[in-house]
Amino acid sequence: MKAARYYGQRDIRIENIPEPDLRPGTVAIDVAWCGICGTDLHEYAEGPIFVPPAGHPHPISGESAPITLGHEFSGTIVDLGDGVTDLEIGQSVVVEPYIVADDVDTGPGQRYQLSKNVNFIGLGGCGGGLSEKIVVKRRWVHPVGDMPLDQAALIEPLSVSRHAVVRSGARPGQTAIVGGAGPIGLLTLSVLKAYGLKVFISELSAARKAKATAAGADGVFDPREGSVAEMVRDQTQGRGADVAFECSSVPAVLDMLVDAVRPGGVLVNVSIWGHKPAVDMPRLVLKEIDLRGTLAYANDHPDTIALVRQGKVNLKQFITSRIALDKLVQDGIEELIHNNEHQVKIIVNPRA
Numbered sequence: 246m247k248a249a250r251y252y253g254q255r256d257i258r259i260e261n262i263p264e265p266d267l268r269p270g271t272v273a274i275d276v277a278w279c280g281i282c283g284t285d286l287h288e289y290a291e292g293p294i295f296v297p298p299a300g301h302p303h304p305i306s307g308e309s310a311p312i313t314l315g316h317e318f319s320g321t322i323v324d325l326g327d328g329v330t331d332l333e334i335g336q337s338v339v340v341e342p343y344i345v346a347d348d349v350d351t352g353p354g355q356r357y358q359l360s361k362n363v364n365f366i367g368l369g370g371c372g373g374g375l376s377e378k379i380v381v382k383r384r385w386v387h388p389v390g391d392m393p394l395d396q397a398a399l400i401e402p403l404s405v406s407r408h409a410v411v412r413s414g415a416r417p418g419q420t421a422i423v424g425g426a427g428p429i430g431l432l433t434l435s436v437l438k439a440y441g442l443k444v445f446i447s448e449l450s451a452a453r454k455a456k457a458t459a460a461g462a463d464g465v466f467d468p469r470e471g472s473v474a475e476m477v478r479d480q481t482q483g484r485g486a487d488v489a490f491e492c493s494s495v496p497a498v499l500d501m502l503v504d505a506v507r508p509g510g511v512l513v514n515v516s517i518w519g520h521k522p523a524v525d526m527p528r529l530v531l532k533e534i535d536l537r538g539t540l541a542y543a544n545d546h547p548d549t550i551a552l553v554r555q556g557k558v559n560l561k562q563f564i565t566s567r568i569a570l571d572k573l574v575q576d577g578i579e580e581l582i583h584n585n586e587h588q589v590k591i592i593v594n595p596r597a
Contacts, residue, residue: 246376246377247261247376247595248373249313249570251296251312257314257574259573264378265379265380269328270329271326271329272322272325272381273325274320274321274340275377276319277318277397277398278318280402280590281573281578281590282317283429284368285578287517287519296368296369297310297370303344303370306364312368313373315374316373316401318367318375318401319389319400320338320339321338322334326383329383337389337394340374342367342381343358343365344365344369351544356543359540365541374595377595387550389550390554396553400550402429403549413490414488415488418441420443421486422488423492424492424495424498425491425516426453427493427585428590430448430457431453433490433515434457434461435559442488446462447465447467447468448465448467456562460562477505484507486505487506488512488513490502490513491514499524508534511535512537514537515539524536563589564589564590565587565591567591567592568597569597
């Protein structure tokens with residue numbers, strides 16, 4: 246079968262590899278679509294980061310580069326391993342792409358995303374969605390009903406945004422400011438609107454500002470046109486935002502959010518930073534701002550799927566390009582690196 250294999254920095258190869266074996270307790274899935282994530286871009290341009298380097302196998306997967314990429318994917322069940330009795334061949338599904346130790350409790354309320362040596366399918370081994378087929382453990386498979394499979398490929402990043410919103414404690418009727426209208430910023434906007442908040446966006450790109458407006462932002466502010474924090478206060482009778490979300494990995498945006506959030510408010514960092522940013526600790530202290538980190542998701546997929554199936558989030562609007570696996574680097578990764586203003590989510594068909 247065809248698969249995108251990561252060998253090292255700027256070295257991704259489309260190769261033919263053996264199909265994975267079905268094992269007891271696992272599910273075989275024909276991949277329909279796989280999204281290209283910002284993490285994939287970082288691995289390509291700067292890595293290996295999450296990918297275990299060649300000769301240094303991951304302690305759980307036992308794999309190292311080359312590995313198959315892709316962790317935002319959807320597909321159809323084609324076979325069930327012994328012991329899997331609650332799913333059916335032909336069901337449309339997505340995968341919660343975790344690699345955790347077998348003894349980690351993934352039940353309700355458990356924060357298994359913080360477990361020792363955690364990694365992700367499609368980064369740390371165990372196959373990946375940028376291939377024609379994958380076999381995964383039953384506990385990571387989530388049916389999506391009649392949701393179109395191209396849209397279902399965005400359930401994974403949408404779950405990142407839902408988890409961040411839940412971490413914030415945001416409530417209906419409150420006001421939020423989102424820093425950055427990239428894919429995660431736009432998806433966070435969508436979750437916040439679904440939960441009944443008023444949402445402002447800070448963004449420079451004209452194309453992304455248009456996307457944010459189309460996705461329902463109540464205001465889109467360009468920092469070149471003045472202080473975004475002042476614009477937020479003007480819209481909130483001088484109070485500031487109740488919650489803020491950093492989705493850009495830009496220090497100036499982080500500073501703006503510390504300014505824009507109200508005293509006693511909550512600031513959630515969603516970004517994965519490649520460096521250590523300075524934080525305005527005096528202002529953080531004097532305003533008693535609650536700064537929270539968030540990582541991926543934990544038992545968020547079912548509620549995230551429900552948001553889409555109930556019509557509260559429209560994922561179709563965020564798919565800006567569809568490509569074949571053979572075009573992954575040229576028309577996918579390089580396009581997102583050099584033309585990201587006009588792209589939100591590029592999805593890949595491994596079978597095209």
